[in-house]
Amino acid sequence: MSKVLSKRFVSLLVTLFGLTVVVFSIVHLLPGDPAQVMLGERATPSAVIQLREEMGLDRPLLLQYGSYLGKLLKGDLGRSLQTRQEISTIISEKFPATLELTAVALFFSILVGMSAGVFAASRRNSFFDSAVMIGALTGISMPIFWLALILLYVFGFQLNLFPITGRLPADLTFKPITYFILFDSLISGRLDVFCKALHHLILPALALSTIPMAIIARITRAAVIETLGEDFIRTARAKGLTEKVIVLKHALTTALIPILTVIGLQFGLLLGGAIITETIFAWPGMGTWLLSAVNSRDYPAVQGGVLAVGLAFSLVNLAVDLLYSAVDPRIRK
Amino acid sequence: MIVHSLFGPEGEKLLKRFLRNKSALVGLAIVACFIATALLAALIAPHSPIEQILNDRLTPPVWLTHGNWSYPLGTDDLGRCILSRLIYGARISLMIGVFSVGASILLGLPLGLLAGYLGGWVDQVIMRIMDIMLALPAILLAIVIVAILGPDLKNAMIAIGIVNLPQYVRLMRALTLRERTKEYVQASRSIGSRPPRIMFKGILPNTLSPIIVQATMGIATAVLEAAALSFIGLGAQPPTPEWGAMLTDGKSYFIKGWWIMTWPGVAIFLTVLGFNLLGDGLRDALDPKSL
Numbered sequence: 211m212s213k214v215l216s217k218r219f220v221s222l223l224v225t226l227f228g229l230t231v232v233v234f235s236i237v238h239l240l241p242g243d244p245a246q247v248m249l250g251e252r253a254t255p256s257a258v259i260q261l262r263e264e265m266g267l268d269r270p271l272l273l274q275y276g277s278y279l280g281k282l283l284k285g286d287l288g289r290s291l292q293t294r295q296e297i298s299t300i301i302s303e304k305f306p307a308t309l310e311l312t313a314v315a316l317f318f319s320i321l322v323g324m325s326a327g328v329f330a331a332s333r334r335n336s337f338f339d340s341a342v343m344i345g346a347l348t349g350i351s352m353p354i355f356w357l358a359l360i361l362l363y364v365f366g367f368q369l370n371l372f373p374i375t376g377r378l379p380a381d382l383t384f385k386p387i388t389y390f391i392l393f394d395s396l397i398s399g400r401l402d403v404f405c406k407a408l409h410h411l412i413l414p415a416l417a418l419s420t421i422p423m424a425i426i427a428r429i430t431r432a433a434v435i436e437t438l439g440e441d442f443i444r445t446a447r448a449k450g451l452t453e454k455v456i457v458l459k460h461a462l463t464t465a466l467i468p469i470l471t472v473i474g475l476q477f478g479l480l481l482g483g484a485i486i487t488e489t490i491f492a493w494p495g496m497g498t499w500l501l502s503a504v505n506s507r508d509y510p511a512v513q514g515g516v517l518a519v520g521l522a523f524s525l526v527n528l529a530v531d532l533l534y535s536a537v538d539p540r541i542r543k
Numbered sequence: 544m545i546v547h548s549l550f551g552p553e554g555e556k557l558l559k560r561f562l563r564n565k566s567a568l569v570g571l572a573i574v575a576c577f578i579a580t581a582l583l584a585a586l587i588a589p590h591s592p593i594e595q596i597l598n599d600r601l602t603p604p605v606w607l608t609h610g611n612w613s614y615p616l617g618t619d620d621l622g623r624c625i626l627s628r629l630i631y632g633a634r635i636s637l638m639i640g641v642f643s644v645g646a647s648i649l650l651g652l653p654l655g656l657l658a659g660y661l662g663g664w665v666d667q668v669i670m671r672i673m674d675i676m677l678a679l680p681a682i683l684l685a686i687v688i689v690a691i692l693g694p695d696l697k698n699a700m701i702a703i704g705i706v707n708l709p710q711y712v713r714l715m716r717a718l719t720l721r722e723r724t725k726e727y728v729q730a731s732r733s734i735g736s737r738p739p740r741i742m743f744k745g746i747l748p749n750t751l752s753p754i755i756v757q758a759t760m761g762i763a764t765a766v767l768e769a770a771a772l773s774f775i776g777l778g779a780q781p782p783t784p785e786w787g788a789m790l791t792d793g794k795s796y797f798i799k800g801w802w803i804m805t806w807p808g809v810a811i812f813l814t815v816l817g818f819n820l821l822g823d824g825l826r827d828a829l830d831p832k833s834l
Binding site for chain 2: 236362516
């Protein structure tokens, strides 16, 4: 196990190193003078020179990368050109919003996706099975930004069942601690805030969970069907176990390995999807912030945001890999 | 008979398997309609996709009050015919699909072949670069690329091509590793064939089926990703009738004119569904074991 761990850790380090090179290059790959591009065509020459000096853009590339890496290790991501705030502070406020949205969406997709998949597999070729498969195919082909707009229109505007923007009502005063509002509201005993936050979360999380839900349903169905054809299931049947025990206890636990991998892979899909979903629901997370940074050419902010998402994504992938090898002894070899 | 004489008994069996699969046929029909619409756009579109007739702005679809046959699916906030924009949009989506998947294949297959066949440091370098690309969610990497190159349709296509590259490299590498140990490759090596010949004339033709499946599904992904990029303003720019960009236009009008954002969404959904169904069907037909 330690061998697997160290091998995975080394490959993570290589990936992270590569990621810093990619993120560092963002500014340097811009066509023309980066300082001029960031400040726009109407910037005064003195402002351009000042920014160039501030970001050290006039120094040799390797030196720039060295000092970039040095600052990174100290947790210094620079300041946003737009708001002059520390980028690391912005990320510590925005990332929890995205993670909360992603986590709830993942929870929805696992709950619905796995249940639908198991049901469909245990009633193979039935009406229910076809309905799940058609539903899953529809989910996979659905542009989530369109679905999000429709949910917003139907449940937000027409039926007025859910709030349409943000994480909390504008008139509610609540000082977050970790910026995971669901968590913060619970530890500070504000159940009213918890309910409001959950109410705001449902529509965006539902929109975001569609594709992963469909993928999880498909893989669960396929994995359970495959396991149901194995010899040990025949033995279990011969022993007279009920179908429920066979499917849920024997088939599902064996089928869990591929399902787990796919669930892990969904995190990236969800993080990517969150960027788009957030803009629709004005969700104050990484996506909304990153896009506004891209549109206002705030490249230091873009760099910081991309690095943070990449780091989180790589860590989750590592966790999935390790979990995977812990569950399946064959992979450890 | 024609199939038999053209592609031999294997091809005929494959076609039979494909034709028995109803959902694959539905996919094929959707894809055929989509391609025909894209190719014949200039002939079948009732209006110009960018002509603005402000007097007719926000005309509802024909079946609603105030709707008329001149604009079967209604008009947008600038009085442009939505049906015509959708029809021309098919052309843009087809172009995005073909070019970005084409770019991923053209770069991805040789890289995957080299990594799988040569192994060693070549493999290590190529696959580590792919790992780095995979360290970011696809849409974020695409946003970064477009943020560097500048937001327009061409750059969005390049971005999508690059973002999806690792999938093709990984697939081709895995297929090459499988083929490398087969007898025909060893035979070819023993008669002194050079590596490029073994890779491109020997291994590549034997790995085409999974690549065709991947490319078909890849078009679905490309259409979806391009629409997402245009939707957030980083892909096609106005007045290009791209489906994702049309959705953005409709976003601000969804109370006064729900149809503006409804039809582009339906078009994206159907196209992606069509390519997914076709891809699934092709996989089942090409690889009967997966059934």
